[in-house]
Every structure is written in structure tokens, then in C-alpha cells.
Amino acid sequence: MKKHILIIVIIIGLVSCSSDDGNQPIPDILISVTNSQNWDSENVTASDLGTTEFTDENGEILIIERLRYLISKVILTNSYGDEIEIGNYKLVDLTDNNTLNYATNIVVPPGTYTGISFVYGFNEEDNMDQVYLDLNTASWNWPEMLGGGYHFMQLDGTFTSPTNQSPLPFNYHNGTARISEGVFEQNFIRVNVDGLSIDSNTNIDIKMNLAEWFKNPKTWDLNVLNTGLMGNYDAQREMNENGQSVFSVYLGD
Amino acid sequence: MRCFLIILLTSFLMSCSSSDDTIEYQAIPKDLEIPQLFSNLLLPPTIPSDNPQTIEGVTLGRKLFYEPLLSGDGTQACANCHLSENSFTDSDRFSTGITGAIGTRNAMPLYNMAWNFEENFLWDGGAKSLEEQVSDPIENVIEMNNTWPNVVATLQSTSIYPELFTQAFGSSTITKELVTKAIAQFERTIISGNSRFDQYLLGDQNTVTVSEIRGFNIFMDEERGDCFHCHGSNSNPIWTDNIFHNNGLDSSFADLGLGGITGDPLDNGKFKSPSLRNLAFTAPYMHDGRFETLDEVINHYSEGLVYSETIDPLMKNIAEGGAQLTEVDKADLKAFLLSLSDPGFTINPDFQNPN
Numbered sequence: 001m002k003k004h005i006l007i008i009v010i011i012i013g014l015v016s017c018s019s020d021d022g023n024q025p026i027p028d029i030l031i032s033v034t035n036s037q038n039w040d041s042e043n044v045t046a047s048d049l050g051t052t053e054f055t056d057e058n059g060e061i062l063i064i065e066r067l068r069y070l071i072s073k074v075i076l077t078n079s080y081g082d083e084i085e086i087g088n089y090k091l092v093d094l095t096d097n098n099t100l101n102y103a104t105n106i107v108v109p110p111g112t113y114t115g116i117s118f119v120y121g122f123n124e125e126d127n128m129d130q131v132y133l134d135l136n137t138a139s140w141n142w143p144e145m146l147g148g149g150y151h152f153m154q155l156d157g158t159f160t161s162p163t164n165q166s167p168l169p170f171n172y173h174n175g176t177a178r179i180s181e182g183v184f185e186q187n188f189i190r191v192n193v194d195g196l197s198i199d200s201n202t203n204i205d206i207k208m209n210l211a212e213w214f215k216n217p218k219t220w221d222l223n224v225l226n227t228g229l230m231g232n233y234d235a236q237r238e239m240n241e242n243g244q245s246v247f248s249v250y251l252g253d
Numbered sequence: 254m255r256c257f258l259i260i261l262l263t264s265f266l267m268s269c270s271s272s273d274d275t276i277e278y279q280a281i282p283k284d285l286e287i288p289q290l291f292s293n294l295l296l297p298p299t300i301p302s303d304n305p306q307t308i309e310g311v312t313l314g315r316k317l318f319y320e321p322l323l324s325g326d327g328t329q330a331c332a333n334c335h336l337s338e339n340s341f342t343d344s345d346r347f348s349t350g351i352t353g354a355i356g357t358r359n360a361m362p363l364y365n366m367a368w369n370f371e372e373n374f375l376w377d378g379g380a381k382s383l384e385e386q387v388s389d390p391i392e393n394v395i396e397m398n399n400t401w402p403n404v405v406a407t408l409q410s411t412s413i414y415p416e417l418f419t420q421a422f423g424s425s426t427i428t429k430e431l432v433t434k435a436i437a438q439f440e441r442t443i444i445s446g447n448s449r450f451d452q453y454l455l456g457d458q459n460t461v462t463v464s465e466i467r468g469f470n471i472f473m474d475e476e477r478g479d480c481f482h483c484h485g486s487n488s489n490p491i492w493t494d495n496i497f498h499n500n501g502l503d504s505s506f507a508d509l510g511l512g513g514i515t516g517d518p519l520d521n522g523k524f525k526s527p528s529l530r531n532l533a534f535t536a537p538y539m540h541d542g543r544f545e546t547l548d549e550v551i552n553h554y555s556e557g558l559v560y561s562e563t564i565d566p567l568m569k570n571i572a573e574g575g576a577q578l579t580e581v582d583k584a585d586l587k588a589f590l591l592s593l594s595d596p597g598f599t600i601n602p603d604f605q606n607p608n
Contacts, residue, residue, distance in 0.1 A: 049519075050519040051519070065566050129488075130294060133294065133295055137295050137296045137368075139483075139485060139486065141481075141488040143473045143475075144473075145470065145473065154482075156565075156566040157566055158566055166560075169564075169566035169567070169568065169569055170566065171569075227570075228475050228476040229475075230475045231474075231475060
């Protein structure tokens, strides 16, 4: 269904380009996507890995070693309610520029859109075990015993706290939550941003504020929750709750 | 996705054949034999566009791999340190070169290298392609201790090689580039994908034991083994991420590993995660061959981890030395690891000495 809409959009795009009836056609807009990261007011880039200290809400000092996360189903909705899928899924890796900034092959007519939405992780329908060859190749799978499918995020690093000066590891890994053996709960986050206007060369910047993972509503205590969190149901749900305020979307050139 | 690739490939092939006006010699193309499990789960292997696999190229590469004339005094072939019965490594801690000098790193087993998608070869990533890697042992004074002009002149003066190069590349003039291409083609055919655990993953429930399955679950359990974040899994049956990590062997580094290549102190002590296939044939283990047995390796992860600044954050519980596995867990984990070994691979006639 969605693919049909897309094809129609592309065809309209082509038609509007080639038709030359005197009126200057308004050129369609080629969409590009940026996945950027920050820690509150500071930008976070690959050069921060292993070096920059960030202070979390609870007062621990963190150093990030590795950050990968999955964004899927980026969808623009126009004023007729039509959905235009901008991207199927993207495994974002802070060390891989091709995943931080990329051009799509999607062209859309300029104008006002009612909203943009995306999924952090995979929704239930998409989170199928082993089906994405590139994600398997990237060792991105979530163990079958925890519900299978794929990781949503892998945030690894070390932290120190006022009570513990020697660095300890943390593995903030998020994915399907396991309630009990064989019983699982979906854990993805759908993010909706309303009302946006696309005029020229539009870039969609999906920003992740890493500080929020540790802040809101739950003040994360790394001294208690640091490693071995994948099978910890409560931790997985709290990640989901904190994740609700992590993302924002900006349009730019 | 696959359709798309096929289209890409087809258009690539078409553009190749249509652009040649002169009739150029073409060796016979030969696709890699990709194990079912790999094609089910993984991206297609990487083959450089300027070195396609051909029957004649692989035949020549195999002959060169077993050719002692590549070494300075005509005594040592690649295969002297990369023996098929050892999954193409040797059983020594450090290998001995032609002058009797001994290296400082454990020889690496060779297989499934076309699935090393980032193409970082050697323990420290010092070679960026299989073609490039060939120069490393040939020019290394403590290995084959030769020079390229000498290699090329020696091969050129034989009665057989000019003809074999003609068959493979359409030119009897031997060059460094063609030698490395042929060897790399042969190396890409060295594929291992038929262990008992592979058969199990393909649906044959009878090939593995209860203990091996328990071991696999430990491997996949973040709170016990947690090996899968670096060493692949049932979903990534290469059984390595081919990425560099410090897995907690030392508090300071005699060998800087990746750091020696990048010059970045944050990379010190990081080495490429090895695949866990064929461990039954590849002892001793680690970049310096420090562990003679798998028990020692498992004990390392269970209670032997040592802190250093670049230790991977996936290495946990370091104050206690690691995962603290029970004796039963250790035995199961070891049984599982050994189920990834493929005895048929070591005697595959396609990989044996043709000379």
C-alpha cells in the first residue's frame, strides 16, 4: 500500500518535471536525512568516543565508547493524509558518516505537511527475527531467548561516581522486553512531530539527546543499572519511558 | 534487496562486456560456493571489481599459495604457516621464517575472508585487502624474506608459470599485481560453513548435544558468556564481528595492536576478534598464542580479565575477573565452541597442495 503511494509520488514527480506548458513547474524536493546526537547543549560526535566526559542526571561521569541505534519507518504525512515513506530502516553508527548523513531517493512536492513520524527500533511487524541481511551482518540481532528480532540501541561506555573513582563498564542495550520465559513485550517508540513546511532542499534532522536516556522521568542510577540489562524487564521498560523525550526533529537545508 | 543486487550485478556485467571493442582474453568466471546458511542470513561476500573470481585465477592462486619459490631461499610457502589440517594456521605459538627467526604473533587461520566486509586483515588491521596482505609475509624479513622483483623474476624464469598467468590473466608477463590477485582469488574460495552447528541451524536437530545447546545459550546470555556481541551468533554465522577490541588480556601492552597502525592511544591493545570456527584445529589462541587450550581461554573470560584503559566495556565484572561461570557452564560453553569446528573443511580436496 505504502509502496504504491510512493511510486505514485515519484511518477507525479517525473510527470511534473517533463511537462512544459508554460507555467514554471515547482521543482520537487529531494529529501536527505541527518541523524545527529547531543548531550543536552553539547553535540556528540565520533571524536568524543573514549575521551569526552558527560555528567548524567544522577551525577555519574560517563565516557561513551560505542553508540549504535536503529531508526525505522520515517514517514511524512501530507495534508490529504497520504503517507510518504522516507526511509525503511537505518542502523545509525556514530563512527559511520554514511549513517549520520545520507541522501534518500525520495522526492516530494514542496508544501505543508501535517507531520513526520518515525520509529525508534522496529515496530512489532518489522521486528522479525533474522530477516534483514545487513543487520545480521552487523551483528545487530537481539537474542531469541529475549524475544529475538534486533537491538534498538547499543550504548556502551564506562562511568565513575563520587563513591567509585575507578571506571566501571555500562552496556545500555535496549530491545524487546522479556516479561518471563517466552513472554515478551514490545518496546519500540513511535515519535510523531506535527506540522512542518518543506520548501527547499529539505533535510530532516532526527536528533537524539543522549542525556535524556538517563534523566526523564527516571533518574538512571548507573551504580545499580549498568550491565546485564538486556534481560531485565524493569530496566527495559524504564529505557522506553526515558526514551520518549530523547528525540526531536529539525528541518533545515 | 537481492533482486536489486542482481540488477546491479547484471548492469555491471553488461557494462563490462559492452565497453570492450578489442577482443580481450577472458578466463572462465567462477562464483564462490556460498554455504546455504550464509546466503540465508548474510550479505553477499565482497569481491573486488578489479579481481573477479575465475577458474584459472583460483587454480593459479592455489599453486602459488603452496609455492616455496615465493620465499627468499625457495624453502617456504604460505602453506608452511597456513596448513589445511590446522584450518590454515599452524600449531606453533609463533611461526618460524626462512632464516630461523621467530615472529611475535600467532599465525591466523584462513577462511571466510570474503565475509570480512570492512576488509581489515591481520590481527591489527594492517592490511586493507587480501591482495595487499600478500606482500606482508613475502617482504617480511622474519617470514619469507623476499623482494617483489625477485619473486617476479623467479616465477617468470620457470617453465610453467608464464603459461598459467596467461590462462588466468591473458598475459605471460608476471607482475606483483597479478601474483597478489591470483593468491587472493584462491583465498576467497577457502570457505568453511559445514560444522555440526551449521547443520543444526539449517534444521537438523540431531547434530548437536544437549550440552552444546546449553553452551550456545551461555554464549548468547548477556549475564553469563555474553560472547555474541563480538563473536557473531546464530544470526551472523561468520562467528566474528571482524572489529577490534581489547578483551582484557593485559594491563599494559607489549604489542599495541590496532594502536600501532592508527597511532591513536585509544586503540592500544585492540586486536581483531577472531572467528570461533574450527577452534579444534587452531590452538594455541589469541594474537600471541598465549593460551594452549580452550579451557584457558574460557577461564580468561570467566576469572582472568585484567583492567586497562582501553578494555572494551563489554568486558564486565572485571574486579572479580569476569563472568564467573560455573564448572558446568564452562564445560557446556567449550562443547558448544567445538561444535563450530568442521573436520571436512580441513581435508577439502579443493584446498590441498596441487604441486
